[in-house]
Every structure is written in C-alpha cells, then in structure tokens.
Amino acid sequence: MKKPNIVILGAGYGGMITATRLTKQIGHDANITLVNKHDYHYQTTWLHEPAAGTLSPERTRMPINSVLDLNKIKFVKDEVQEIKREEKKVVLSNGELEYDYLVVGLGSEAETFGVPGVHEHAFSKWTVNGAREVKEHIEYMFAKYNNSPEKKDELLTVIVAGAGFTGIEFIGELSERVPELCAHYDIPREKVKLYVIEAAPTALPGFDPELVEYAMNLLESRGVEFKINCPIKEVTETGVSLANGDEIKASTIVWATGVRGSSIIEKSGFEAMRGRVKVEPDLRAPGHEDIFIIGDCALLINEEINRPYPPTAQIAMQMAEVCASNIKSLMTGGSLKTFTPDIKGTVASLGGKEAIGVVGSRKLFGTSANFMKKMIDNRYLFLLGGPGLVLKRGKNPM
Numbered sequence: 601m602k603k604p605n606i607v608i609l610g611a612g613y614g615g616m617i618t619a620t621r622l623t624k625q626i627g628h629d630a631n632i633t634l635v636n637k638h639d640y641h642y643q644t645t646w647l648h649e650p651a652a653g654t655l656s657p658e659r660t661r662m663p664i665n666s667v668l669d670l671n672k673i674k675f676v677k678d679e680v681q682e683i684k685r686e687e688k689k690v691v692l693s694n695g696e697l698e699y700d701y702l703v704v705g706l707g708s709e710a711e712t713f714g715v716p717g718v719h720e721h722a723f724s725k726w727t728v729n730g731a732r733e734v735k736e737h738i739e740y741m742f743a744k745y746n747n748s749p750e751k752k753d754e755l756l757t758v759i760v761a762g763a764g765f766t767g768i769e770f771i772g773e774l775s776e777r778v779p780e781l782c783a784h785y786d787i788p789r790e791k792v793k794l795y796v797i798e799a800a801p802t803a804l805p806g807f808d809p810e811l812v813e814y815a816m817n818l819l820e821s822r823g824v825e826f827k828i829n830c831p832i833k834e835v836t837e838t839g840v841s842l843a844n845g846d847e848i849k850a851s852t853i854v855w856a857t858g859v860r861g862s863s864i865i866e867k868s869g870f871e872a873m874r875g876r877v878k879v880e881p882d883l884r885a886p887g888h889e890d891i892f893i894i895g896d897c898a899l900l901i902n903e904e905i906n907r908p909y910p911p912t913a914q915i916a917m918q919m920a921e922v923c924a925s926n927i928k929s930l931m932t933g934g935s936l937k938t939f940t941p942d943i944k945g946t947v948a949s950l951g952g953k954e955a956i957g958v959v960g961s962r963k964l965f966g967t968s969a970n971f972m973k974k975m976i977d978n979r980y981l982f983l984l985g986g987p988g989l990v991l992k993r994g995k996n997p998m
C-alpha cells in the first residue's frame with residue numbers, strides 16, 4: 601500500500617511540535633515532509649531580546665536538523681508560495697509537493713490596520729533577521745548622533761506602536777539597555793526618548809489592571825512615555841502623525857500592534873478573517889478533510905467571551921499535539937479529538953529581572969514573574985527536545 605504524504609508547512613512552534621509528535625507516533629508509516637524558509641527554527645517569543653540587543657540572536661534559533669530525526673522526516677528548505685487545495689499540492693519557490701494530509705503552521709505577519717507607511721518606514725518583522733535589523737539600526741542611530749553636526753534629537757527617539765504583549769516586552773528590554781547604550785556612545789540619558797503609543801484605552805488590554813499598573817509604573821521609572829488612547833494616523837520617513845494632529849519625530853519606529861495570519865492563507869483562497877481560518881473543533885479547515893490549520897493561522901473563538909483567543913505560542917503548541925494525534929487517527933481509523941485550549945497563564949517580561957503575569961489564579965510581579973517567564977521558555981525547549989535541549993539552550997531562571 602502506498603504510504604500517505606504528510607506535509608507540514610512552517611517550522612515554528614506549531615510545525616516543530618507537530619513534526620516531533622508525528623515522527624514519534626507514525627514513524628515510517630508515512631512520508632513526512634517539513635517545509636520552512638530557513639534551515640533553522642527560532643523561538644519567536646524570545647525575539648524582543650535580540651531586537652533590543654540584550655540577547656544574541658544565535659540564542660533564539662537552532663538548526664532544524666539538530667532537533668528533528670531526519671531519518672524519519674524529510675526537511676525541505678524553501679518558501680511556500682501557494683496551496684492548491686483542489687490539486688492537493690503546495691507550490692514552493694523551487695518546486696511543488698503533493699500531499700494527502702497538510703498541516704499549515706506558517707505563523708503571522710504584521711497587522712497595520714490600514715495605517716499608511718508602516719511597511720515602508722517601521723520595523724515590523726518579528727523574525728531573527730527582523731530583530732537583527734532593529735538592533736543594528738538603533739545602535740547606528742546612537743553612533744550617528746555625536747557624529748552629526750546638528751545632533752538631531754530624533755536620532756535618539758524610539759517609538760513603539762502598540763502597548764500589547766510584544767510592544768511592552770520590547771520596550772522593557774530596550775529601556776533596560778538604554779543606560780548601557782548611553783555609556784557606550786557618550787550620550788546623556790535625558791536625550792533618549794522612548795514612546796509607547798497605543799490606540800486602545802489601556803496598555804496590555806486583557807491583562808489584570810493591577811499588573812498593568814505595575815508594568816507602566818516600572819517602565820515610566822525607566823523613562824518610557826506612554827500615549828494611550830492615541831491612534832497613529834500615518835508613519836512617515838521622519839516619524840509618526842497622530843489622529844489628534846500631533847507629530848512625533850523619530851528615527852526608529854517599531855510596529856507591534858498585533859498580527860494577522862500568513863498571507864499564504866488568503867492567497868490560497870481559504871475563507872479567513874485577518875488571514876486566520878476559523879477552524880473546525882478538530883482543527884481542520886472547513887470543507888477540507890485533509891487540511892489542518894494550526895497556530896497563528898488558525899482562528900478559534902473563546903465561547904465564554906465570544907471573542908477569538910489571542911494567537912500565542914502556548915495555543916500553537918497545544919494545537920500541534922491534537923493535530924498530530926488527529927492525523928494518526930485519520931490514518932488508523934480512530935476517532936478525532938476536539939481541540940480545547942488549556943490556558944496555563946500568561947507572563948510578560950519587562951526587561952532585566954522584571955516581569956508580570958498570571959499563572960493559574962496567581963498574580964506574579966517582579967523577580968518571581970521573571971523566574972516563571974524563564975521556566976516557560978525552558979518548558980518549550982523541554983517539550984521540543986527533552987532535558988538535553990534545555991541543558992544545551994535553556995535560560996538560567998535565576
């Protein structure tokens with residue numbers, strides 16, 4: 601009998617966990633192929649650190665062949681261009697792949713909400729290369745300041761658009777690093793301006809108000825200025841224009857206002873909301889018995905509040921476990937599982953030894969939250985590659 605072809609698109613949290621679980625559960629009973637545009641896997645949830653320059657980008661990535669057993673899975677380094685659903689084919693930049701079962705885990709792209717100038721003038725790519733670019737750019741602006749006769753203030757002004765999880769984690773790291781940057785480039789600290797601009801009426805929407813207050817007070821004590829309830833109208837070459845008519849000049853604008861699913865989803869004709877497919881309870885795309893959509897490309901409604909769950913690594917990993925088990929059931933005639941997220945908590949780092957979060961029903965602040973954040977980062981490595989990977993690549997929680 602012909603072995604089925606299982607193709608996994610994207611080696612992020614969802615794709616990597618699906619790949620490891622399928623190779624364990626199905627082994628040689630199927631031809632499993634993983635496609636990714638790089639030959640490394642990166643932990644997106646760590647990227648605010650290399651972007652601010654507080655961690656080497658090397659620490660956030662690992663070669664795919666160092667984690668997966670390539671005797672059991674074929675890895676193809678290529679870029680997905682389109683999924684031809686009727687033909688059961690995936691079009692890559694350098695070829696095509698046929699599938700019997702497809703797993704789409706291509707992650708997300710920046711949501712601009714139609715604000716002009718974001719792609720041209722802001723940094724919006726939360727990838728290893730995107731993080732490198734932000735870090736190098738900020739350092740170059742600091743170096744340029746003392747070397748230009750006008751000493752323009754905007755060279756030392758950083759605007760973060762969005763006070764959600766990503767924006768707060770990034771400004772937390774950067775505000776912690778500013779004293780070191782100032783010392784290194786001979787810049788008076790008061791010259792550096794850090795803004796976080798948010799359209800919603802609060803920072804960290806959805807977080808406990810006491811934790812939000814803790815985070816804002818801490819960041820303000822490090823010199824961060826918040827502009828809340830303050831939509832950005834346009835991003836320009838010289839800064840941002842706000843809906844209230846004000847303009848802020850800045851040489852660095854980091855876009856972190858949320859994400860939409862990979863553009864491959866809409867390009868391939870899936871019905872989607874902001875690039876995310878509202879998946880069936882077993883994680884298949886509606887009308888497609890052979891296509892699973894996981895991670896940031898999937899839309900899942902939280903029935904308790906009738907709103908989508910925010911896209912997180914936590915959910916992507918849990919989806920991957922169910923997706924692998926359901927593919928095995930399709931192959932062996934078992935019954936398919938329904939996916940229900942098990943939200944264990946959320947912890948946001950604030951730079952240095954500071955963080956905030958909720959784990960179970962417990963609120964955590966400061967060093968205890970920071971400890972928990974590092975344990976969460978290490979837990980992912982454990983789930984992916986066992987204790988060996990934690991020892992090799994994990995974070996010291998102290």
Ligand SMILES: Cc1cc2nc3c(=O)[nH]c(=O)nc-3n(C[C@H](O)[C@H](O)[C@H](O)COP(=O)(O)OP(=O)(O)OC[C@H]3O[C@@H](n4cnc5c(N)ncnc54)[C@H](O)[C@@H]3O)c2cc1C
Pocket residue numbers: 609610611612613614615635636637638641642644645646647648678679680681705706707708726765766769862864894895896897911912913914915916947948
């Ligand atoms: C700074 C930051 C901090 C975060 N912190 C947290 C946190 O603390 N907790 C949490 O739960 N979530 C957090 N998130 C969200 C989390 O990172 C995402 O929800 C998660 O990465 C989604 O996993 P995924 O598998 O869907 O996609 P990803 O992990 O983004 O992986 C997608 C993969 O697909 C590849 N790819 C994309 N397009 C193509 C293509 N066309 N062809 C081939 N390959 C392609 C990419 O290179 C990547 O390897 C954070 C996000 C950011 C940016």
